[in-house]
Amino acid sequence: MDNEKTLIARSDLPLFGKRILFCAPRNYARKLAGLLVQHGALPIWMPTIVIEPMQDYAKFDEAIGHLADYDWISFTSRNGIEAFFNRLDALGLDKSVLSGTRVSALGNDGKALEAQGVAVDLLPPAASTRGVIEELERRGENGSRILLPVPEVYGMDEPSVIPDFVDGLQALGMDVHRVPAYATRRMTGGLEPELQMILDDVPDLIAFTSVGEIDGLLHLLGERRDILNQRTIACYGPVTANGARQRDLRVDVVADNYSVFEGYIEAMENHFRS
Secondary structure, eight states, X not given: OOXXXXXXXXXXXXXXXXXXXXXXXXXXXXXHHHHHHHTTXXXXXXXXXXXXXXXXXHHHHHHHHTGGGOSEEEOOSHHHXXXXXXXXXXXXXXXXXXXXXXXXXXXXXXXXXXXXXXXOSBOOSSOSHHHHHHXXXXXXXXXXXXXXXXXXXXXXXXXXXXXXXXXXXXXXXXXXEEEEXXXXXXXXXXXXXHHHHHHTTOXXXXXXXXXXXXXXXXXXXXXXXXXXXXXXXXXXXXXHHHHHHHTTOOOOEEOSOOSSHHHHHHHHHHHHHO
């Protein structure tokens, strides 16, 4: 018998009966939906972006084959980590290719690397690309060569997170090499029932975990996008919140602890308690 408590009074579940619509892609949806259910919410899944394998891994494979030429490899998402180890398997390689390269990751993604037996050399206190830049600057890094396995974005404008990361690293004097490790594309249909729920004000809260998800939903709404400012919006950390505000959306909830989804759930609970 596990130690998870399931007999919990409604008064101890601020999310009890709350319909939370979230737009995370499939690989994150299970974790977030499970936590929402555990905390009493009624999750509604509306994936506005899709994460999928690349059709051509030539550039990524070449970079992996020359990892010894890089001082750092910086993973910005669990997707990048999974894609990296998938390619190692496909190429008949193992984690030893990282022996001469330092590794950085964000938040809980460090555990995914450690589970593969990879030591993480940089895990910034702020689980963001800005946090990586600040920590590298604090360490006096300049002139180092760094590899970034990042998404290739199709059918939508690339959110500013990765370009800003590249610019920040280059400002430190680092030699930055970004390579496509997986694909991100916008959902263009099949979400009409969930879209109607938003228009009918069914969800008590709409939750975003990335700027790409916001752009995906805005595309689906089209000229009806202003309806979102009549809804309660939650964002998983300051980067996503800033992206929402740049798109003229009002943000009601921002997770202070954005290294794990539990911090996001806590932020939602605090909102409904107030």
